Amino acid sequence: MDIKSCELMARHTFTRTGGAADLFVQPTTFEEVQQIVTAAKQLHLPITTLGYGTNVIVRDSGIRGIVMNMNKLDHIQVDNTIITAQSGASIIQVSRLARDHHLSGLEFACGIPGSVGGALMMNAGAYGGEVSFVLKEATVLDSSGQLLVLDHTQFNFSYRSSIFEQQHYTVLEAVFELQKAELTAIQSKMDENTMLREQKQPLEYPSCGSVFKRPPNMFAGKLISDSGLMGTRIGGAEVSTKHAGFIVNVDQATSTDYLQLIEHVKQTVWNNYQVRLETEVKIIGDLRDDSLQQ
Incomplete structure (x- = not known):
């Protein structure tokens, strides 16, 4: 340790x-x-x-x-159509290992730069797939340190939410149930997802990924773009000129820069469209020195 x-x-x-x-x-x-x-x-x-x-x-x-x-807990094991991955394993690496074993169901995760534990917490998803479709079982600790094994009836998945987040569980291990498929079909889907990601997302800058949840029947990025906010900067943080749903660190940004820009975006979209954007990104840490009280 x-x-x-x-x-x-x-x-x-x-x-x-x-x-x-x-x-x-x-x-x-x-x-x-x-x-x-x-x-x-x-x-x-x-x-x-x-x-x-x-x-x-x-x-x-x-x-x-x-x-x-949790990053040092990164072991991954494949058994027929089942992949068992510790929480610190890269979800990208899990998706690639699935591909190598001709297993379909995790193609959506081939470009999600997070851990297995984080993917479960947020019910991570992209391009028509999400964790809830393939998660079979999870081993967690509750806040008192008690070991629990949960199955699919207990996950309480919804859009970017799960029982793991709601109950503040510590994820230890995830069991994914996948399906056999042709390697060429799996690789083709992953290539397509990668191409879309590279075309649409500002991968050349540090960022926290998509900042806002998708409002019902709307797209946060379009609301932000239509509000004329692309390229708006506070300090070193900027609303991406490539994808309005991303805020990128273009010049030694601080977290306070990020938080102030997030509030500015939320207020501007509300003023223009009366839509309250909710953050998908998790904002954590001590409030005592911040100029913004989140």
């Missing part, structure tokens, strides 16, 4: 922003995860679980208590 104090979260987020965590811990076994969760409860310390940091903004004031990073 690796333990660091005052670890800068900008080193662990895709936006390349975020203040320091009091304690930054990287467990290497499920037993160590259980020990950390149990100790945090006994010591009354808040605990934040982090994967690849792709869909989060950590406030500049950092995170109090313990940040538990």
